[in-house]
Amino acid sequence: MSAPFVLLGLLGDGPKHGYDLKHAYDRTLPRAKPLGFGQVYATLGRLERDGFVAQAGQERAGGPDRTTFAITDAGRVELERWVGEVESPAPHVGAVLLAKVMVALMWPDSGRAVRYLAAQRAAHTARLRELTAVKTDPDAGVGDVIAADYAIAHLDADLVWLRTTLARVAELHRGEPQ
Structure with a gap:
């Protein structure tokens, strides 16, 4: 901490x-x-x-x-x-986002993970828009902008992962009954 x-x-x-x-x-x-x-x-x-x-x-x-x-x-x-002291990259992936996708993939409803991934992608995109607005706010201080940059970089990485995972999961479930 x-x-x-x-x-x-x-x-x-x-x-x-x-x-x-x-x-x-x-x-x-x-x-x-x-x-x-x-x-x-x-x-x-x-x-x-x-x-x-x-x-x-x-x-x-x-x-x-x-x-x-x-x-x-x-x-x-x-x-x-x-x-x-240089921070070590996390040795394990422990994000709630990953856990939810993995659990959704375990359910018999093959479309659950696809629906969750699409909804999460929409939520990430909305948050990305909010943070981008912070960066263009003339009243935003340098701390606000730096914090927004940090959050945007993480959201961008999540969005790449969400897009890739959504395509992978959709491909796995093509042709399965919905």
């Missing part, structure tokens, strides 16, 4: 409290699943336990006390190690 390292990176430019870190995380990764406040504080607790962050003070801005955290030297070293 990258959330602890993103939080360490966000602390790189100075101390922050959990509330600010949560919002900065969501701004930094605008198309990712938002990080919950509970997850922020639990992660900060683990980072503090491991010596990667330290409490830097308390603030009170018209509400409850807010603990401010700062990255430690050990945290900077760990962050540098993580950023420099």
Whole structure:
């Protein structure tokens, strides 16, 4: 999970409290699943336990006390190690999309997989259009565009696979009673 390292990176430019870190995380990764406040504080607790962050003070801005955290030297070293580490390609295919196609192929209804693949291709195409609109939105920030590019590349790869698999499955079932 990258959330602890993103939080360490966000602390790189100075101390922050959990509330600010949560919002900065969501701004930094605008198309990712938002990080919950509970997850922020639990992660900060683990980072503090491991010596990667330290409490830097308390603030009170018209509400409850807010603990401010700062990255430690050990945290900077760990962050540098993580950023420099090349991600290994996944050794196994574990996508839900693949699992659904494989299960659909097991059913006696030979057209089920073809119908599913066609419907999934339509859903992917619709999402591709939405993301393309993000890239042309004049109010989109660079983070939005980079995240859209990333998602589009994955959707493109899925669409190639869907098209190939649909043709393969349709060919297998030609001539079978529907």
